[in-house]
Amino acid sequence: MPAILLDTVFNPWDELQSYQEKHLQAGRYGATATFVGTMRDFNIDDSVSHMTLEHYPAMTQNFLDKLCAQSREKFALDDCLIIHRYGDIKPNEPIVLTVAWSAHRAQAFDACRYLMEELKARAPFWKKEITAGGERWVHDELRSSEK
Template sequence: MVVVQEADFDAAALQQQLRRRTATRAGAIVTFTGYVRDYASDASTHSLFLEHYPGMCEREIEALCAHAKSRWDIDDCLVVHRVGELANAEQIVFVAVASAHRGEAFRACEYLIDALKTRAPFWKRETLADGKKFWVEQRQSDHEKTEQWNPPSTSEQAGDK
């Protein structure tokens, strides 16, 4: 299940919803909750405004979830991502993964949050405490983190770089 919304969410209720859906199959549920934080190292964040491409955004996140299900032995996953104006310290994203085994759930959850940062079509505009506004650019380190989940090509495995 994928939800993009302006309203805040109840992480405990979402986890219970996933638990009910996976009932006796899941031996582990791994969750991640992300929060708005100071992005600029030298200034305090007042708020973060998130825009998204409706429809396309949800489809991309659903594709990420489908990829996680095909790559790891997981029963189900749930992603809730907020959009609109969010104050510093507010919840921004919730990811939960249910699996029979914790290792699969941890890896799939980490993959989903890494891939969300670089593949889901969200745009972030930060407003600092002094009123300065700017669009947040994706960091190279986020791209590198996402790329680590891609298996090496056949030629790389053979050493034919």
């Protein structure tokens, strides 16, 4: 149940398959719920050429590790996985992958959503977007349109 922070482009489907083959026991899980967050090329009516994702490395790792452990217990998961980018990111590149494996679909769906909502609400990452008008931090006002 790792949380992995990467500063390079990753393929979420390859990562999911690789982790599942290495760490999940075939026949034990019946549901796999997945979320992939991808960078858009627009936000608040502006074109965004790229962004930089800053984080607080030790706290981010600590928070996401605990979130994985807590979610595994809360939803009786077989396992879960979080991969999150940091650094420079271009449109269409994956930013985040969350995966929840469980015996039945309800726990997997609920856990996958919980992982993402907790991550977005509390994991210490900060997006800075680069637009034609310059750089801007994606603060509270901008977040209201992200859901």
